[in-house]
Amino acid sequence: MAAIPNEDIVKAIGDKFADAVTVIGEPYGLLTVESGREQIIDLLTFLKTDPSFKFTFLTDITGIHYPEQEKQIGVIYHLHSLTTNTRIRIKVFLADGDVHIPTATVLWEGANWMERETYDFFGVIFDGHPDLRRILNVDDMTAFPMRKEFPLEDPNRVDKKDFYFGR
Amino acid sequence: MSDIQLVDAPAGVEGAGFFATSLDKVIGIARSNSLWPLPFATSCCGIEFMATMASHYDLSRFGAERLSFSPRQADLLMVMGTIAKKMAPVLRQVYLQMAEPRWVMAVGACASSGGIFDTYSVLQGIDEVIPVDVYVPGCPPRPEAIIDGFMNIQELVKTESLRRRNEPKYQELLAKYGIQ
Amino acid sequence: MQNHPVYTDNDPQSELSTLNLGPTHPATHGVFQNVLQLDGERIVSGVSTIGYIHRAFEKIAEHRPFYQITPLTDRLNYCSSPINNMGWHMTVEKLLNIQTPKRVDYLRVIVMELARIADHIVCNGVLGVDTGAFTGFLYMMEQREAIYEIYEEVCGSRLTTNIGRIGGFERNFNSRAFDKLRAFLKSFPKTLKEFEGLFNRNRIFVDRTRDVAAVTAETALSYSWTGPLLRAAGVxxxxRAMNPYSSYEDFEFEVPVGDNGDVYSRFLVRNEEMWQSLRIIEQALVKLDKEPGDIFHADVPEFYLPPKEEVYNNMEALIYHFKIVMGEIPTPTTEVYHSVEGTNGELGFYLVNDGGRSPYRLHFRRPSFINYQMYAPMSRGMLLSDAIINMSSLNVIAGELDA
Known part of the structure; x- marks a missing residue:
């Protein structure tokens, strides 16, 4: 089947969710929409089960941090419709201090570790996740390392003198 | 018939019908040509170690084809690849489980110094947790470099005193790492 | 896996033992830990722990200019570095709207397919070792050395290749590279045939792998599996076929699929993919003859570093060199997702750019990470020895798993 035109998806989403889901743009042909966390599971379910779209494949879940925004933490979903070869990107932004979002593990088993990774890096709490623990970093870590304020290098290093590096 | 080379005899006193040398040297020669390595392969360098073990480079030419996956029986700990901070206690545990005499070889930039991964999660060189005898540079080192590092270990093994672990210098080194 | 009875704690005869498999276990081929509850030899439950070589790639990438991220991608799936390198280059080219010449595309295809063969050699060879046959592994590793020698002619490096640049290649392929490639195309089919002869109908191998860890297509899709594992399950x-990149649409090749997603089908799918890769390389060599032989990069002076002699002798080149290195060339503020067919599945690069010299955020969709999460659930009810074989056929690469 041929790829679904982005306008059709935008129209269908508009009919179903009205203003709750807004279109951000389509960079390089990939439709990008923004949703609130209240609608996200409904939206994902709709895209997954709608017979003309069938976005049945969860490509990826990841996060992003914009410190200067009011809603700092973003969660980004990439879905893929394997039957029509169409992709869609969905963004949800969350305010720091209230980083709760419902889990997508109810729709895809594979969301489990992707959400754990997002939690590990950005501290996003996926409500209803069966096993929300750190996955890559050590368990007793308290910070969320992919947030922009976290330094790349280990701040506790003593062997690395600045003057060796011209700083 | 292939060209079989024997190890050169150590320095000693030779006369009619006898040859005398020190026990250290004999044992050293024997040990250096039958080291049992424990491959502690975590990442890219481990793949190059695979090439070192395989037919093309063939580490068994140096008497080290018998990999010992049990630390208890291993002589040489070959640390190949990045050691993250999460992994460091495991590495130390493996080192502690090895029996004397034991040698350690840090293969590759990551094991030697952290390499390009100067980050919060990577140990900046395994010598922060265990003493190291030979460092092999490269990211990853070519199999030739790994073999060269191995030959350096052999040289160490050959020339070392049997009582190395009783030396104050060695005791001091271990104490620095908090190892009894 | 559905066929095995599962014993629980309530079973009066059960006496469960705990086995810590990993993080440094010879059978795990990498640093992953699985704490297994065993009833005899049967696995009752398992908990996977990963992150033992977490190196913070994505954090480093936020601090590096685009061209310095290539060496990081090398170290993701280090068994097939060129695919990662070129996947990253193509992502940046997509971001910057750079059109690469056909010859660059074909050269890339050759290197990427060689990388696919090299990776499958390791995976299938090691699967043989785990089922008790060392010979096949040694035969195949010899051929992998031949591939590494071709890499060496192209970029000077064996494993972590850092091959190519944004826009094409750092230098043209020399004639020795093509000679070695032709020699490889001649000798590898013999080895692969011999390898298949050793395994495909081998009674011990088939008994050990057939119906072990079978996965249905629905389960595989629900776990977002991609690559040979998904294809072995019949999807x-x-x-390369669905969203062709680097002119894959010009090539004729087949996408092999398996029937029930067990270890044996995965083995067969990988073997067949090696044959298809050979076919693609042969076609690429024919196509290359028709292209002008001196083009090896796109004409994008503002992103492609000029040769060093030019920098010293040519004012324009010096300016471009300075601008590229100092990151003074504006890039679009947007986001891009590009994926390539890595050896383990869809290797995706999600790049958010803010116009600076380094990405605002770079996320790798790492197939090993996503494929491996099914390991613990699918091991339930399996024999321990089967779980080991299952792990080696998943071909989980620790660098890609932990990023």
């Missing part, structure tokens, strides 16, 4: 999803 013909291949990025």
């Amino acid at each position: 013909d999803y291949d990025v």
Whole structure:
């Protein structure tokens, strides 16, 4: 089947969710929409089960941090419709201090570790996740390392003198 | 018939019908040509170690084809690849489980110094947790470099005193790492 | 896996033992830990712990200019570095709207397919070792050395290749590279045939792998599996065919699929993919003859570093060199997702750019990470020895798993 035109998806989403889901743009042909966390599971379910779209494949879940925004933490979903070869990107932004979002593990088993990774890096709490623990970093870590304020290098290093590096 | 080379005899006193040398040297020669390595392969360098073990480079030419996956029986700990901070206690545990005499070889930039991964999660060189005898540079080192590092270990093994672990210098080194 | 009875704590005869498999276990081929509850030899439950070589790639990438991220991608799936390198280059080219010449595309295809063969050699060879046959591994590793020698002619490096640049290659292929490639195309089919002869109908191998860890297509899709694992379960999803990149649409090749997703089908799918890769390389060599032989990069002076002699002798080149290195060339503020068919599945690069010299955020969709999460659930009810074989056929690469 041929790829679904982005306008059709935008129209269908508009009919179903009205203003709750807004279109951000389509960079390089990939439709990008923004949703609130209240609608996200409904939206994902709709895209997954709608017979003309069938976005049945969860490509990826990841996060992003914009410190200067009011809603700092973003969660980004990439879905893929394997039957029509169409992709869609969905963004949800969350305010720091209230980083709760419902889990997508109810729709895809594979969301489990992707959400754990997002939690590990950005501290996003996926409500209803069966096993929300750190996955890559050590368990007793308290910070969320992919947030922009976290330094790349280990701040506790003593062997690395600045003057060796011209700083 | 292939060209079989024997190890050169150590320095000693030779006369009619006898040859005398020190026990250290004999044992050293024997040990250096039958080291049992424990491959502690975590990442890219481990793949190059695979090439070192395989037919093309063939580490068994140096008497080290018998990999010992049990630390208890291993002589040489070959640390190949990045050691993250999460992994460091495991590495130390493996080192502690090895029996004397034991040698350690840090293969590759990551094991030697952290390499390009100067980050919060990577140990900046395994010598922060265990003493190291030979460092092999490269990211990853070519199999030739790994073999060269191995030959350096052999040289160490050959020339070392049997009582190395009783030396104050060695005791001091271990104490620095908090190892009894 | 559905066929095995599962014993629980309530079983009066059960006496469960705990086995810590990993993080440094010879059978795990990498640093992953699985704490297994065993009833005799049967696995009752398992908990996977990963992150033992977490190196913070994505954090480093936020601090590096685009061209310095290539060496990081090398170290993701280090068994097939060129695919990662070129996947990254193509992502940046997509971001910057750079059109690469056909010859660059074909050269890339050759290197990427060689990388696919090299990776499958390791995976299938090691699967043989785990089922008790060392010979096949040694035969195949010899051929992998031949591939590494071709890499060496192209970029000077064996494993972590850092091959190519944004826009094409750092230098043209020399004639020795083509000679070695032709020699490889001649000798490898013999080895692969011999390898298949050793395994495909081998009674011990088939008994050990057939119906072990079978996965249905629905389960595989629900776990977002891609690559040979998904294809072994019968879904013909291949990025090269579905969303062709680097002129894959010019090539004729088949996407092999298996029937029930067990270890044996995965083995067969990988073997067949090696044959298809050979076919693609042969076609690429024919196509290359028709292209002008001196083009090896796109004409994008503002992103492609000029040769060093030019920098010293040519004012324009010096300016471009300075601008590229100092990151003074504006890039679009946007986001891009590009995926290539890595050896383990869809290798995706999600790049958010803010116009600076380094990405604002770079996320790798790492197939090993996503494929491996099914390991613990699918091991339930399996024999321990089967779980080991299952792990080696998943071909989980620790660098890609932990990023």
